[in-house]
Amino acid sequence: MTTVLHIAASTRGTESATGLLAGELIERLTGPDTTVIERRLVDGGVPQLSVAATANLxxxxxxxxxxxxxxxxxxxxxxxxxxxxxxxxxxxxxxNFGPPSALKAWADLVARAGVTFTYTETGPAGLLRDRPVYIVSASGGTPIGSEIDFGTTWLRMFLNFLGITNVTVIGADGLAMDPETGLAKARDQIALVNA
Ligand SMILES: Cc1cc2nc3c(=O)[nH]c(=O)nc-3n(C[C@H](O)[C@H](O)[C@H](O)COP(=O)(O)O)c2cc1C
Incomplete structure (x- = not known):
């Protein structure tokens, strides 16, 4: 059995471009033995790290x-x-050039010393086993992967920190200017994913 975890951070509900594209990607990844788990982070799906929680991490x-x-x-x-x-x-x-705040809140809870990462004599080391992670991103204008994209570049770095390096970015950018081209670009990338 294969378990696909879909983490959704968009606040745009049924209008979400990343929701649409992630759905298309998941359909491609889904076989007869696949279980899909949905984790919606917005609207209370993830709490903020608090003072008490930080003190007890x-x-x-x-x-x-x-x-x-x-x-x-x-x-x-x-x-x-x-x-x-x-x-x-x-x-x-x-x-705003970075991840949605709910995704940052998720990262603040998932980064746990001794559980998902540790410090060694030579620096930090991730404790999670590597596996394929697809970052499905979208923007109104910010070119994804560019030096002003602090969203996918941060998320890739964060996953690497936890030990996950098999990371693919699928990006639909420029949607405020030319949505057809932006979505088509992402769909071309999805078509390259091995089902
Ligand atoms: C709160 C907010 C901030 C945004 N900031 C940016 C931005 O910094 N750069 C950009 O190109 N687009 C920005 N956008 C546009 C979104 O990236 C675009 O609508 C994209 O489709 C969002 O993906 P989604 O539809 O899955 O939510 C912003 C949208 C919202 C709602």
Whole structure:
């Protein structure tokens, strides 16, 4: 059985370009034995890291301060589903030149010292096993992969930090100017993905 985790960070609901394209990619990745898990981050799907949660990040679950328990339990769940996934598709649109705030909140909960990364004598090392991750991004004008794209470049860096280096970016950029061309470019990239 293959588990595909779809993490969706767009706030644009049914208008979401990354939602549309991630759906098309997931259809391509889906076989008879595939389970798709949806993780929608917006509208309360992910809590913000709090003062109490930060203070208890490395505390054993049974010893966590009550005020931190809910946020850290949400983080535990996000880490567990990321860890269990064989393939991950992240809908990560460009908002204000970077990731949507919900995706940053997800990262703040998923980065856990001793669980998803550690520090060695030579620097940090990721603790998650590598697996294919597809970042599906979209922008109104910001060229994806350019020096003013702090969204996909940050997310790739973050995944690398956790040990995940098999990362492919699928980008529909310039949608505010020429949506047909932007979507077609992303669909060409999706067509190259081995099903
Ligand atoms: C809050 C917000 C901020 C945005 N900031 C940018 C930006 O910095 N650069 C850009 O090219 N487009 C920007 N856009 C446009 C989105 O990238 C574009 O609408 C894209 O389709 C978003 O993907 P989505 O439809 O999956 O949400 C922004 C849109 C929103 C809602």
């Amino acid at each position: 490395t505390t054993a679950p049974t010893d966590r301060a009550p005020a931190s328990a809910e946020v850290l339990a949400a983080g535990d769940q996000l880490i567990a589903e990321l860890d269990a996934a064989d393939i991950v598709v992240i809908g990560a649109p460009i908002y």
